[in-house]
Amino acid sequence: xxxxxxxxxxxxxxxxxxxxxxxxxxxxxxxxxxxxxxxxxxxxxxxxxxxxxxxxxxxxxxxxxxxxxxxxxxxxxxxxxxxxxxxxxxxxxxxxxxxxxxxxxxxxxxxxxxxxxxxx
Numbered sequence: 001x002x003x004x005x006x007x008x009x010x011x012x013x014x015x016x017x018x019x020x021x022x023x024x025x026x027x028x029x030x031x032x033x034x035x036x037x038x039x040x041x042x043x044x045x046x047x048x049x050x051x052x053x054x055x056x057x058x059x060x061x062x063x064x065x066x067x068x069x070x071x072x073x074x075x076x077x078x079x080x081x082x083x084x085x086x087x088x089x090x091x092x093x094x095x096x097x098x099x100x101x102x103x104x105x106x107x108x109x110x111x112x113x114x115x116x117x118x119x120x
Contacts, residue, residue, distance in 0.1 A: 034081035
């Protein structure tokens with residue numbers, strides 16, 4: 001497998017802790033812990049960072065297992081021991097994040113400023 005384009009770039013301490021925390025949650029889930037049990041393993045001094053890591057870890061797991069490996073949300077909810085509604089909400093947030101990132105990228109590349117895109 002090719003190395004990611006960002007491999008080797010300098011990483012801030014916060015970025016490193018964020019990445020390691022998400023990996024720790026993913027690994028714990030793979031070992032059979034529920035999502036909430038895995039998330040409880042994260043020990044971060046910065047509460048804002050912890051607030052970002054936990055929902056993002058859930059989104060990463062959904063992306064990898066639901067979209068990547070075609071596991072149903074119902075099966076994923078059972079594996080993570082979470083209500084399916086929580087996965088649906090996280091998936092919706094993730095799709096909205098992707099949409100916002102795409103719009104922002106379009107604006108930067110097209111030279112458009114902030115404001116509605118399209119004929120609004």
